Amino acid sequence: MANKVCTALARCLLSSLYELTKIKYNLIHLAYEKYRRIPRGQLENLNRMGIADMMIRSYGEVGALKVTLEILKKMNLNDLVQRLNEDLQKCNHIFNLSSSKKRQTEDTTVKCNDIFKLLCGRETPIRTVLTKGAAGIGKTVSVQKFILDWAEGKANQDIHFIFALPFRDLNLLEGEFSLIELLHYFDPELKLFQSTELFRWKILFIFDGLDECQKISLDVLLTNLIKGNLLPSALLWITSRPAATNQILPECIERVTEIRGFSDAQKEEYFRRRFSDESLASRIITHVKSSRSLFIMCHIPVFCWISAIVLESLFSESDRGEIPRTLTEICYRKLKDGWMKKNETKLITCFLLKLGKLAFHNLEKGKLIFYEEDLKQSDLDARETLVYSGVCTEVFKEEYGLYQTKVYCFVHLSIQEYLAALYVFLSNSSADLLKTAVKEALRSKNGHLDLYLRFLLGLSTDSIQTLLQRLLGQTRTSSHNIEKTAQYIKGKIKENLSPERTINLFHCLNELGDNSLVEEVQRYLNSGSLSAENLSPAQYSALTFVMLMSDEELDVFDLKKFFRSDNEHWRLLPVVKTSKTAL
Known part of the structure; x- marks a missing residue:
């Protein structure tokens, strides 16, 4: 009988082993780097737990995860590849695999200007940083603030040159470019600047918006910069939406930061600073809070901005009609206000x-x-x-x-x-x-x-x-189509999607006005009889959504209370990320 798989890395592995027939085929027939094939007879009668245990005994935990990633890529299970990569990045933080016996972690807040500075306990310099965050969360603004403070002599004066290379601009290039040709293209004044001089100075390259990258020819250049094959002394900062970060191997990045947007207190601060009329600001804040979905979305600054424009206009009208409560309704009003007053x-x-x-x-x-x-x-x-x-x-x-x-x-x-x-x-x-x-x-x-x-x-x-x-x-x-679509989305929520994709599907259900899954879980919570083991996978995901939508900020999240024998607790990763401390 297989030994119990209990470590954090093993749990990451176990939650990724689906489509067992194909997994077994790859383990039997294909070889990965230094890892040997596993004989057919040792795999045929094993379940998911047994396969995970066999892989760990054959390859070690890290080796088993590397093999699993390669198999999942060959099977084109991109959502699983993304989720496993994200789990690996989080493992040390969620389950604390260091020599410390204390299974607790706290997120460290890093100021924008300090992303390359050493934190307590680290001795080797930080060379590569990946910053992730949703669209509109402030990645590009953070890049601009970093550059501005550097240019004004306020921070990071040890850096001699900063080259900002946004992917949205790189996509416009035709043909292939070497690194020095790329720099000449973006700043023709640098044509007197020879490639050998790049080695004399401390240089930072900023690639903003990896999720927008379209040109395959950029992959080789970026890969060589990341791995240090090209200008190993240069600093590298990449920003991206979370879903695209799996394009970079975790071991190539020395620091991962995430921009989480406004806290609940900062949302209120934004509206109060924007409007000098305190009464108007209070009314807008009250309305935004009354729609939990809208309030959650306002953690993204751009949606705070759109909501402020729309609600200011509505609260100034005597005949304003129904106040928008969803993201789509807010954007509709932005559209209507932009055109109806100007055009026929x-x-x-x-x-x-x-x-x-x-x-x-x-x-x-x-x-x-x-x-x-x-x-x-x-x-x-x-x-x-x-x-x-x-x-x-x-x-x-x-x-x-x-x-x-x-x-x-x-x-x-x-x-x-x-x-x-x-x-x-x-x-x-x-x-x-x-x-x-x-x-x-x-x-x-x-x-x-x-x-x-x-x-x-x-x-x-x-x-x-x-x-x-x-x-x-x-x-x-027709409403019939909407109902069928809602049922289809609920079916997808049961599947093995990444937590971020699942959360987006709950937002989709909210836009459709279907909150049945969330209401089921809320009834369990209100009755005090919630048992994680008794929840379906869809309800377990709904539990994550409910916790994210909670009015109270989560200071300490005890993940052990929600462990399940089938390892479905990976669905709670978004809650771990937003809590201040995870146990």
């Missing part, structure tokens, strides 16, 4: 469809910046776009210092995602539209369709359709 209704639908077409097709490709040719493909005229909405803005790029090229972008990715969803909703009459959109979003490797999916589902509800009919005329999608 007859022209709005045509213009929105063209602008939405541009948004959707570029979102599919992962493009956030586009040329005038892209506008023409969506039947848009550049002057028309800028005059009508103010949603797009011109950015002048100087290439090689010889000429200027106009490029266009939406003021924020969330605006592009909303307009893309609106275009698809208005132009696609397929009965399977919503179900197909869920499938496509879950297939995305970097999660770039997650927010788009929430908007699309929110647009299909009766309340939003009524509002859209006033603005745009007749819309479609």
Whole structure:
């Protein structure tokens, strides 16, 4: 009988062993680096626990995890690869695998300007840093603040040069570039700067927005920088949405930081600082708090900004109608306020469809910046776009210092995602539209369709359709389709998706107005009879969502209370991340 698998690394391994027939085949027939094949006779009758134990005895814990990652990649189980990588990064923090006997961890807050500084207990310098966070959480602003403080002589004066290379700009390059050619392209004044001089100075490269990377040719350059094959003394800072971080091996990154956005107190502070009218600020705060979903989303600064604009306008109107309570309703009001006051209704639908077409097709490709040719493909005229909405803005790029090229972008990715969803909703009459959109979003490797999916589902509800009919005329999608989509999403929640993907599906259900899973768990909690062992996988995920939505900030989270024999407690990782201390 297999020994009990009990360590943190083993639990990570155990939670990843699904599709056992394929796992066994790979272990029997394929070899990985120095690891031997496991004979068929030793695997045939083993269950998941037995396979995990056999792999650990054959390869050691770390070796077993490496083999598992390779197998999962070959099986194209990208969600599992992502989750296992994230679990590995968290293992030391969640379960404390250090020599200390105390199974407790506390997150360390690091100021933006200190991300390369040593923390207590570390002696070797930090060379590579990965910063992750949701869209709109403040990654690019953090990069800009770091550079500004350095340029003004306030911090990090030991660094001689900083080269900021955003992926959204790198995507515009044609052909292949060496590192020095890349620097010459971004700053033609550096053409007198020879490649050998890069070794004389302390240099920081900042690659902002890994999730936006489209060019395969950049992979080799970035990989060589990360591994130290190129300029081993250079510092490297990469930012990304969480879903795309699995593109980088954990062992290549020496420090991982996460921008978590506003705390509950900081959300209130934002609204009070924005409005000098204390009464207005209080009313807006009260309303945002009354919609838990909206309040949670306001941890992302950009949604605080959008909510502030919309709610200020609504609370200033005598006949304001129903106050928006979901993210989709907030963005609808932003859309309505932006156009209804300026343009004739007859022209709005045509213009929105063209602008939405541009948004959707570029979102599919992962493009956030586009040329005038892209506008023409969506039947848009550049002057028309800028005059009508103010949603797009011109950015002048100087290439090689010889000429200027106009490029266009939406003021924020969330605006592009909303307009893309609106275009698809208005132009696609397929009965399977919503179900197909869920499938496509879950297939995305970097999660770039997650927010788009929430908007699309929110647009299909009766309340939003009524509002859209006033603005745009007749819309479609029956309540029957919505109900079927909700059931389909609940089925997906039961599956072995990453915690982040599962949480997004609960937000999707919230946009659809279906909170049945959450309400079931809340009834268990209120009755005082909650037993983690008795919950279904979907209910266990709902427990995570309920805890994240709780009004009270979680200071200490005791993970041991929620351990299960089937290791489903990995679904609680988002709660571990947001708690101040995990036991």
